[in-house]
Amino acid sequence: MKKRRLKAAWDWFDDRIGFSECMMPYIAHTVPRDARWWYVFGSATLTAFIVQVATGICLAMAYVPGGDEAYESLRYITEEAQFGSLVRGMHAYGASAMVTLVVIHLMQVYLHATYKYPRELNWMTGVVLFFVVLGMAFTGQLLRWDANGVWSVFVATEMASRTPYIGPMISHFLLGGETVGGSTLTRFFAYHVFIMPGIIFAGVGLHLFLLFRHGVSEMPDPNQPVDPATYKEQYEKRLKETGVPFWPNAMWRDVVFSTLVVGIIVGCAAIFGPPALDASPDPASIHADPMPDWYFWWYFAVLSLLPPSYELWFILGVPIFGFLVLFCLPLFSNKGHRAPSKRPWAVGIIVAALASFVVLTIYGYREPWSPDFGVEELPTNVIGAEEGPVFEGGKLVHSKGCMYCHDINGYGGHRGPDLSNIGQQLTREDLIIRINNGGYNMPSFASSLNSEELSKIVDFLMTRIEDKGGSSKN
Amino acid sequence: MNQTPSDKQCCKETEDRRSFQVRLSMFLSGVIGALIVLPGVGFVLAPIFKKTKQKWRTLGRVDDYQEGATVLVSFEDPSPEKWAGVTAKTAAWLRRVDKEKFIAFSINCRHLGCPVRWVEGPELFMCPCHGGVYYKDGTVAGGPPPEPLDRYQVRVRDGNVEIHTAAVPLTTTLTFDES
Numbered sequence: 001m002k003k004r005r006l007k008a009a010w011d012w013f014d015d016r017i018g019f020s021e022c023m024m025p026y027i028a029h030t031v032p033r034d035a036r037w038w039y040v041f042g043s044a045t046l047t048a049f050i051v052q053v054a055t056g057i058c059l060a061m062a063y064v065p066g067g068d069e070a071y072e073s074l075r076y077i078t079e080e081a082q083f084g085s086l087v088r089g090m091h092a093y094g095a096s097a098m099v100t101l102v103v104i105h106l107m108q109v110y111l112h113a114t115y116k117y118p119r120e121l122n123w124m125t126g127v128v129l130f131f132v133v134l135g136m137a138f139t140g141q142l143l144r145w146d147a148n149g150v151w152s153v154f155v156a157t158e159m160a161s162r163t164p165y166i167g168p169m170i171s172h173f174l175l176g177g178e179t180v181g182g183s184t185l186t187r188f189f190a191y192h193v194f195i196m197p198g199i200i201f202a203g204v205g206l207h208l209f210l211l212f213r214h215g216v217s218e219m220p221d222p223n224q225p226v227d228p229a230t231y232k233e234q235y236e237k238r239l240k241e242t243g244v245p246f247w248p249n250a251m252w253r254d255v256v257f258s259t260l261v262v263g264i265i266v267g268c269a270a271i272f273g274p275p276a277l278d279a280s281p282d283p284a285s286i287h288a289d290p291m292p293d294w295y296f297w298w299y300f301a302v303l304s305l306l307p308p309s310y311e312l313w314f315i316l317g318v319p320i321f322g323f324l325v326l327f328c329l330p331l332f333s334n335k336g337h338r339a340p341s342k343r344p345w346a347v348g349i350i351v352a353a354l355a356s357f358v359v360l361t362i363y364g365y366r367e368p369w370s371p372d373f374g375v376e377e378l379p380t381n382v383i384g385a386e387e388g389p390v391f392e393g394g395k396l397v398h399s400k401g402c403m404y405c406h407d408i409n410g411y412g413g414h415r416g417p418d419l420s421n422i423g424q425q426l427t428r429e430d431l432i433i434r435i436n437n438g439g440y441n442m443p444s445f446a447s448s449l450n451s452e453e454l455s456k457i458v459d460f461l462m463t464r465i466e467d468k469g470g471s472s473k474n
Numbered sequence: 475m476n477q478t479p480s481d482k483q484c485c486k487e488t489e490d491r492r493s494f495q496v497r498l499s500m501f502l503s504g505v506i507g508a509l510i511v512l513p514g515v516g517f518v519l520a521p522i523f524k525k526t527k528q529k530w531r532t533l534g535r536v537d538d539y540q541e542g543a544t545v546l547v548s549f550e551d552p553s554p555e556k557w558a559g560v561t562a563k564t565a566a567w568l569r570r571v572d573k574e575k576f577i578a579f580s581i582n583c584r585h586l587g588c589p590v591r592w593v594e595g596p597e598l599f600m601c602p603c604h605g606g607v608y609y610k611d612g613t614v615a616g617g618p619p620p621e622p623l624d625r626y627q628v629r630v631r632d633g634n635v636e637i638h639t640a641a642v643p644l645t646t647t648l649t650f651d652e653s
Contacts, residue, residue, distance in 0.1 A: 066557050066559065067557055067558040067559030067560060067561040067562065068559030068560055068561075069557075069559070150561065151587070151588055151589065154582060154586075154587035154642065155587050155588065155603075157587060157642065157644070158582075158585075158587035158644065158645060159586060161644035161645060161646050162645065162646065162647050163647075164647050167646050167647065168644050168646060169522045171642075172521055172522045172641075173518075173519065173521065173522050175642070176521045177521050177524070177526065178526050178640075178641030178642065179551050179564060179641060179642050180561055180642070181551050181554060181555060181558045181561050181562055182554065182555030182556070182557050182558030182559075182561065182562065183521065183555060280560065281560060281561060282560040282561075282563060283560070283561060283563055283564055283565060284546070284548030284560075284563045284564065284565035285565075286546060286565060286589040286590070287591070288588075288589055288602075289602045289603075290588050290589075290602070290603055291603075300603075300604075303586065303604055303618075304603075304604035304605060304618065306618070308618050308619075308620055311620075312647055369604060369605040369617070370601075370602055370603070370604070370605045371600045371602070371605060371607070373591065373600070373602065400595045400596045401593050401595045401596030401598060401600075402596075404593070404596075404600065415605055438615065438616075441616040441617060442616060443596070443598055443607055443609065443615030443616055444609075444615070445596065447597070447609075447610075448595075448596050448597040448598075448610075
């Protein structure tokens, strides 16, 4: 009885709103049988976005986008508010998940050349969405508005200012003035909370509409190159013969994978908590060590390793040229083979991109180009003397900053060459010339060392001879 | 069918009218769009064209600064918003060269704007981001920075050291500005 009433109520609602009539054909549209686990990354990206919207709205209920208040309100969310740490953690890990998944989705689509006819616009809307997601990631880390967040604004501003002619205008637009101040954070807040999510909503809508319009692509087959003249007809024919309804035959995999994604996001948030806040956003506090979130470490590394003369091309070229190349890709290549086995260049590009990403990310994390400000003094047993010029020289290499950049027996930074065996590599005279005059990337120390100090440092350095079986801390 | 000429007349008229209606609606939609968007565009772009009137800010007594020493000073932006909080502050490295002369360096590295630190022992400014290094006079000693550290104007008035506020120093490539 109760059941029948419920059914009657649903029928009434369904008739008026048209779920079975208008929505079901989409949900249950025929998809290729072989669309299996390869295809779960797009829907998982959308799931991660839903996590971001839900947690983001919650955070916005307590977050205050103001000079001092932003940092204080985040501390409140993290340390005091019920579930605050969990929600902020979900937003942070959700961001990582979304960036990771959107990249995997993009690589999969590229590898399978799904961007070819008739799905060119699917790809192009996807590329726009990809860049907006990166923009969300960047503005999101900035909204933490700790020291790192404030200095991220400076870095963004400086990068924008390299644009020829209109650079300073873009910078002042970003800052909302000529310096970081009260009008800066509110602007980034509006980008992160209104403008970019708006573009994502619209973009995802269009992206999904195009997905339904052109159908889910088949797994690439080396015997079925895309020919725009016959593709649609053949696709329809094959689909009629072997296709399955999207719901539930294909969609269950998306649901399983999305469950895993959300589980990992919530799990990480609960176990590890949100990323720690850096020092307060006082621009007068210079003891900040600005560092982007992990997904941009590779770019951070690129900016350090490049010769300065190429720099402009990378600062402006990577975002602009990268976007244009990706965006226009299907306009140049929209037919022919889709199978990776027939497209060795595509496979090569993916492998090279992944390898560069991993290597540069490790470099970006280790920052070997940065002076190591926290370097320890050399212990007496490493210096090898307890008094006299060698001992004093061993102290001076620390206090005069040599060790910020040079490694000595496992102590010190990595900006410059290792000095553990320098006593065998350079003569006394060479060392004096080198320290006084500096050299490639090494400052001249002539004005900051007196001759006595210099002589002690050289005395010490001449004792740096590696014995093959020696003990060095590593 | 038995269409009369007057029928045709009517339909032709309707078509004319319809194309007029299309054009009118398109045009008015454009007007509505412009009326809604233009004030907002002006509001959002205004900071680009706003010229801030820079001010002299007092840092402290001349005697507070040792000759030859480089210290961190901070001062307030020329026209801070009431809600700016700590972000209304800017920092500089102030170096007392001799009895009379002071130099104030911007703390922004000329590479990508990170805060450089003064390291006492080797007398160098070092940047924690990409390894930029500068001598005590602000010239580049190593790493990627393309230009020396920017300087603020400093003056001594009535025994006080004063600094002239300025925009964030931007490292530019090609500009309209000839200087």
